[in-house]
Amino acid sequence: MAGYSILIPEFLLVVGALLALFAELLPGGDRGAAWLGAILTLAAALVAVLPATANAQPFGGLIVLDGPARFARVVVLLLGAAWMLWTAGRGEGRVREAVSLAMFSLVGCMLMAEARELITLLVSVELATIPAYVLIGYRRGDTKSLEAAIKYFLMSILTTLVMLYGFSFVYGLSGSTRYDSIDLTRAGALGVVAVMLALVGMFAKLTAAPFHYWAPDAYAGSSPWTVAFVSTVPKVAGAVAMVRFVSAVSASAATTGIVLAVVAGVSMLLGNLAALTQTDMRRLMAYSGVAHSGYLLIGVAALSRLGFVAAVAYSMAYAFPSMAIMLIAAEEGPQLSDFNGLAQRRPATAWGLVLLLLSLVGVPPMIGFFGKLNLLLAGQRAGLITLVVIAVVMSVVSAGYYMRIVRAMFFAEAPSSARGQKPSFVAAFAFAMCVAITLVAGLAAGSVYGSIGAFLH
Amino acid sequence: MLTLIVFLPLVGAAVCALLPKNNLQWPRWVAAAFSAVDLALVVWLALHFVPGGGRQFAESFAWVPSAQINYSMSVDGLSLPLLFLSALLTFLAVIASWKIDKKPAFYFSMMLLLQVGMNGVFLAMDFVLFYVFWELVLVPMYFLIAQWGGPRREYAAMKFFLYTLFGSVFMLVGIVTLFLNTGTFDMVVLTTRWSTLLPAGLQWWLFLLFFLGFAVKVPIWPLHTWLPDAHVEAPTAASALLAGVLLKMGVYGFLRVSLPMLPNAFHQWQWFLAVLAMISIVYGAAVAFAQTDIKKLVAYSSVSHMGFAMLGIASGTAIGIGGAMAVSFSHGLIAGMLFLMVGQVYDRAHTREISQLSGLAGQMPMIAGLLAFASIASMGLPGLSGFIGEFMSLLGAWQSPDLAHWIVFAASMGVLLGAAYMLWMMQRVVLGQPSYIIADCPDASLREVLVVAPLVVMIVAIGLDWDLLLRYADPFARLLAKTLGA
Numbered sequence: 001m002a003g004y005s006i007l008i009p010e011f012l013l014v015v016g017a018l019l020a021l022f023a024e025l026l027p028g029g030d031r032g033a034a035w036l037g038a039i040l041t042l043a044a045a046l047v048a049v050l051p052a053t054a055n056a057q058p059f060g061g062l063i064v065l066d067g068p069a070r071f072a073r074v075v076v077l078l079l080g081a082a083w084m085l086w087t088a089g090r091g092e093g094r095v096r097e098a099v100s101l102a103m104f105s106l107v108g109c110m111l112m113a114e115a116r117e118l119i120t121l122l123v124s125v126e127l128a129t130i131p132a133y134v135l136i137g138y139r140r141g142d143t144k145s146l147e148a149a150i151k152y153f154l155m156s157i158l159t160t161l162v163m164l165y166g167f168s169f170v171y172g173l174s175g176s177t178r179y180d181s182i183d184l185t186r187a188g189a190l191g192v193v194a195v196m197l198a199l200v201g202m203f204a205k206l207t208a209a210p211f212h213y214w215a216p217d218a219y220a221g222s223s224p225w226t227v228a229f230v231s232t233v234p235k236v237a238g239a240v241a242m243v244r245f246v247s248a249v250s251a252s253a254a255t256t257g258i259v260l261a262v263v264a265g266v267s268m269l270l271g272n273l274a275a276l277t278q279t280d281m282r283r284l285m286a287y288s289g290v291a292h293s294g295y296l297l298i299g300v301a302a303l304s305r306l307g308f309v310a311a312v313a314y315s316m317a318y319a320f321p322s323m324a325i326m327l328i329a330a331e332e333g334p335q336l337s338d339f340n341g342l343a344q345r346r347p348a349t350a351w352g353l354v355l356l357l358l359s360l361v362g363v364p365p366m367i368g369f370f371g372k373l374n375l376l377l378a379g380q381r382a383g384l385i386t387l388v389v390i391a392v393v394m395s396v397v398s399a400g401y402y403m404r405i406v407r408a409m410f411f412a413e414a415p416s417s418a419r420g421q422k423p424s425f426v427a428a429f430a431f432a433m434c435v436a437i438t439l440v441a442g443l444a445a446g447s448v449y450g451s452i453g454a455f456l457h
Numbered sequence: 458m459l460t461l462i463v464f465l466p467l468v469g470a471a472v473c474a475l476l477p478k479n480n481l482q483w484p485r486w487v488a489a490a491f492s493a494v495d496l497a498l499v500v501w502l503a504l505h506f507v508p509g510g511g512r513q514f515a516e517s518f519a520w521v522p523s524a525q526i527n528y529s530m531s532v533d534g535l536s537l538p539l540l541f542l543s544a545l546l547t548f549l550a551v552i553a554s555w556k557i558d559k560k561p562a563f564y565f566s567m568m569l570l571l572q573v574g575m576n577g578v579f580l581a582m583d584f585v586l587f588y589v590f591w592e593l594v595l596v597p598m599y600f601l602i603a604q605w606g607g608p609r610r611e612y613a614a615m616k617f618f619l620y621t622l623f624g625s626v627f628m629l630v631g632i633v634t635l636f637l638n639t640g641t642f643d644m645v646v647l648t649t650r651w652s653t654l655l656p657a658g659l660q661w662w663l664f665l666l667f668f669l670g671f672a673v674k675v676p677i678w679p680l681h682t683w684l685p686d687a688h689v690e691a692p693t694a695a696s697a698l699l700a701g702v703l704l705k706m707g708v709y710g711f712l713r714v715s716l717p718m719l720p721n722a723f724h725q726w727q728w729f730l731a732v733l734a735m736i737s738i739v740y741g742a743a744v745a746f747a748q749t750d751i752k753k754l755v756a757y758s759s760v761s762h763m764g765f766a767m768l769g770i771a772s773g774t775a776i777g778i779g780g781a782m783a784v785s786f787s788h789g790l791i792a793g794m795l796f797l798m799v800g801q802v803y804d805r806a807h808t809r810e811i812s813q814l815s816g817l818a819g820q821m822p823m824i825a826g827l828l829a830f831a832s833i834a835s836m837g838l839p840g841l842s843g844f845i846g847e848f849m850s851l852l853g854a855w856q857s858p859d860l861a862h863w864i865v866f867a868a869s870m871g872v873l874l875g876a877a878y879m880l881w882m883m884q885r886v887v888l889g890q891p892s893y894i895i896a897d898c899p900d901a902s903l904r905e906v907l908v909v910a911p912l913v914v915m916i917v918a919i920g921l922d923w924d925l926l927l928r929y930a931d932p933f934a935r936l937l938a939k940t941l942g943a
Contacts, residue, residue: 012887050517060643101868123710129568185717353598358596361622361625363592363593363595363596364588364589364592364593365584365589367593370521371590373585373629373633375627376630376633377633377636377637379632380633380637381637382636388630388633389630392629392630393623393626393628395622395624395626396619396623396626399618399619399622400615400619403599403615403618403619407603407615408612410600411603411604411611445521445524445526446519446520446521446522446523446524446526449521449523450523
């Protein structure tokens with residue numbers, strides 16, 4: 001039974017997810033469900049930071065609570081809490097299913113980051129992504145939203161199957177699905193194929209180029225509120241899962257490293273250049289997500305502990321700003337022009353966004369800078385000079401489109417009929433939480449990196 | 458103490474930002490108070506600083522221990538004059554902006570935030586901290602240009618931001634590479650211990666990376682194209698700070714990082730630097746000749762003058778390096794003053810076209826006199842501060858065994874050109890019949906005179922007594938020249 005106690009955060013979320021479905025019995029209805037979800041998620045985050053669970057390996061080692069897992073758990077819980085708080089503050093429409101689905105997805109994400117066995121990984125990936133299909137198509141009356149959901153669903157299923165196909169080869173070659181007994185040293189070319197197939201699936205989940213093409217369309221079809229969740233939370237878990245998998249199969253390191261490096265380079269180039277011309281915030285952030293996956297993969301491609309830690313930490317530097325930006329897009333409208341004159345209407349929010357956007361560019365002292373600094377360190381040490389140069393040049397390019405948002409907020413004329421209504425205090429608090437985490441994590445970068453620490457692959 | 462000097466304006470910026478949006482009075486008084494106190498602290502520091510005593514007032518604690526990143530600051534003969542320049546010009550810029558009525562709270566908080574970055578750059582002794590401040594400067598300057606600038610302000614602000622970001626990300630790669638090969642971000646340790654240990658091939662590459670970061674800032678031809686746009690579009694006070702302090706960050710970088718940490722690479726690059734410096738001097742002066750906009754003329758003259766600083770650096774001699782530091786300091790005073798005067802003219806005439814202005818002396822003798830004074834100082838007339846630096850830079854470059862004499866000869870043509878375009882400008886603007894445009898314009902107010910008065914005093918004082926500046930600069934220059942083996 002000892003094993004179960006460390007899964008208290010997961011249990012809390014499952015309870016919350018089930019309760020949220022009975023919103024009519026809760027005080028406040030749908031809004032109450034969102035409140036309940038937010039509070040339980042925050043409680044789970046509190047439990048998750050307790051040191052008592054360090055390096056536990058319950059269930060015979062199928063999952064592990066090492067540094068990266070604990071880090072990812074706290075990050076996804078905080079992201080989820082911010083999202084549900086915002087939903088509660090917004091308080092409109094039927095959100096009980098959305099809250100429930102998001103909580104199930106959070107459980108999947110946590111398990112994904114903890115899994116050190118292929119079947120566990122697969123099941124948790126499914127648990128994390130199946131709710132996302134529904135969330136994307138959450139607005140039933142909207143045909144674009146449904147189209148986006150179908151696209152997302154088909155692509156996701158396809159890439160999951162490719163990943164599963166790869167897993168089956170890994171199992172066939174090493175006779176085990178557990179990371180600590182996977183051995184592909186004598187597998188030769190087939191081992192490489194197996195790893196590649198599995199990686200392709202993971203690339204698609206991280207929206208790394210060239211497996212990203214579904215993301216801009218899927219995001220642009222659904223509401224920014226959904227995109228805020230779907231484009232950030234699973235990526236944090238995906239980064240940890242990928243790092244864990246790559247370090248487990250490092251036997252085929254040379255080829256894996258090359259493939260990872262190529263995907264990283266292509267993602268950075270394609271993501272940043274494509275984002276330059278977007279006028280829809282959802283598409284812009286989708287391409288920016290491709291670019292950030294590229295940066296993150298530098299750390300994975302470095303195939304070193306330094307690189308793995310840097311990649312895991314970077315997922316956070318990407319996720320919080322992106323979540324906050326999409327939440328504001330949900331309030332103001334999904335087009336870039338909807339941000340026009342935001343500094344006039346809501347100066348504090350505009351300044352918060354400036355901070356977040358600068359963090360995404362990699363300007364100190366926010367976490368984005370330390371994230372990039374560590375990725376560059378890892379890449380440089382591994383001799384990936386080309387990637388490092390691409391990364392820094394593309395950071396400048398990325399400033400081009402992030403600053404367009406700043407320009408819209410500060411220097412563009414506000415439309416005569418601004419769509420945004422006055423956000424509630426709670427929604428503003430959720431946004432402020434993302435901003436504060438982005439800033440404080442940067443100032444306390446030492447403890448963030450220290451907390452990730454070592455890996456048990 | 459240093460921490461207080463750096464972060465006091467941050468408190469001021471926060472206070473300004475929280476003041477009511479459309480209040481005219483409060484923000485400017487708050488900004489003036491904070492920048493005045495900061496200036497007083499810097500003066501106190503200068504009085505307690507022992508010239509030639511190396512690094513002083515050091516502060517240090519671990520910031521990100523796992524990556525050996527420290528929060529460490531100290532002040533030496535190189536940083537002190539520039540720190541003073543930053544504090545003085547910020548204070549004067551605040552006073553010069555007294556009449557800002559568009560979002561004053563926002564404006565003054567940006568001004569103070571800019572000062573945090575500028576002060577920090579000159580004091581940080583850890584590469585990561587240095588980079589933090591280096592980047593911090595971009596943000597307020599972007600807003601100052603883009604919000605209060607001229608008609609093409611958004612374009613100019615974006616160009617400024619992207620150009621300098623482009624330079625600094627390569628500097629970041631340089632910092633990362635340096636760290637991986639030495640295991641430290643500490644700029645003092647890197648200077649004293651590692652400068653001779655790094656292999657020459659690696660040094661060459663590192664020099665290139667840092668060169669890109671610093672050369673954009675100085676700016677050196679052909680990386681200067683952001684400067685005319687940014688200077689012309691920026692509001693008066695921001696132009697003065699841009700020319701007065703931000704450009705010096707580039708020179709500072711060369712003297713703090715490139716030369717002392719990568720001395721071997723410096724000798725490989727020396728020639729190249731000297732040629733670029735020469736081109737900057739002559740090109741800047743020649744293009745300044747062709748300008749019809751007086752602010753643009755001053756902007757290009759900055760390119761030319763900063764070329765002298767680069768020539769002094771490229772000489773690698775104690776005199777040349779001292780000259781580079783003197784040029785930096787004195788150009789900060791003179792260019793700051795020129796931009797302030799041009800701003801005062803523009804406030805009245807609402808044009809900066811040289812052809813439309815004439816006869817300032819008849820209509821507003823005070824402004825005309827101060828403008829003429831600044832122009833003469835800019836020419837490098839002996840007895841004023843501009844002379845020392847250019848003279849020492851040229852002398853150092855001439856003495857340097859590594860530089861061909863024709864480079865120095867060509868560069869000295871820049872002095873002649875500089876005198877020529879300034880005189881020509883004065884002839885057209887100051888003298889002649891008062892143009893109808895300035896017919897009813899009042900002369901400078903007391904505030905406007907007081908803003909530039911400290912600059913006038915310092916330009917004259919340093920011009921007459923070189924030692925005021927050189928006693929800080931000289932020990933550093935000698936030490937650096939010894940490292941370089943010249």
